[in-house]
């Protein structure tokens with residue numbers, strides 16, 4: 001064991017590197033040496049299109065997972081939020097580090113005096129590339145001009161500072177990990193505002209049959225984080241949502257109820273919104289996620305998702321027809 005060096009796969013963005021270094025530091029505390037293996041993924045390279053239009057699952061994760069499966073690396077570190085709910089064949093999440101703040105945060109540009117979403121002027125340009133954030137923004141303020149804002153956290157902040165948008169919503173966890181917590185002017189609090197399932201949690205993935213790595217990495221697992229994100233992701237999985245659908249889920253901790261799961265399904269235009277919440281069953285958090293999914297589905301969520309799938313299918317068909325026409329012309 002003394003000559004073991006754990007090879008940790010990570011994306012090469014600054015945020016990903018910080019998260020991977022956090023795992024490396026936790027391993028070092030336990031006397032385990034490690035080294036980072038960096039990847040620039042398809043998701044990092046394609047910056048000119050909205051993420052939901054690229055339409056591929058695991059855009060930021062596929063290459064890391066492929067090398068983990070073949071054994072080039074021993075584990076991979078991801079933002080849990082970016083991982084599809086189903087584990088790839090042969091891989092499993094062996095550790096979830098103690099979660100950072102799971103909330104979304106408001107960041108404003110230099111020409112904006114507003115310090116909350118509601119203080120922003122009528123028709124303000126607000127940036128996000130997430131359908132979940134877009135839908136909730138539209139629900140709260142139909143007058144906003146919601147703009148696509150892509151790129152890693154640093155890029156997005158530069159665009160905000162350049163005045164491309166007046167304000168934007170980002171994950172508080174990402175900003176904090178980058179030492180940019182002072183850019184946050186307001187936190188978006190649940191249950192009024194629901195962030196993404198798993199947001200703020202760092203996942204360490206390994207081969208399911210690698211007993212040695214599992215034994216080492218399992219010591220990094222944080223039980224409360226695991227319970228909360230298991231419930232949140234079970235909700236998402238039950239609704240078959242990826243990053244393509246405006247579904248939110250997050251956990252709060254209340255003196256009276258303990259951990260509470262909150263969920264939302266919204267149409268992209270924010271007109272139809274279904275919300276709900278229930279206490280998380282400590283013995284079976286996934287069952288709570290499935291139960292809340294069932295309730296949201298029954299309360300109108302089914303119709304919202306059905307309409308959304310039709311819209312997405314139409315958009316995909318239109319795109320395919322456009323492509324075929326272009327090929328015919330050339």
Ligand SMILES: NCc1[nH]cc(CCC(=O)O)c1CC(=O)O
Pocket residue numbers: 079080081082153169170171172173174198199200201202
């Ligand atoms: N969508 C990209 C992404 N994936 C994870 C984080 C933040 C870190 C986390 O949620 O743990 C972010 C940035 C953001 O949404 O602002």
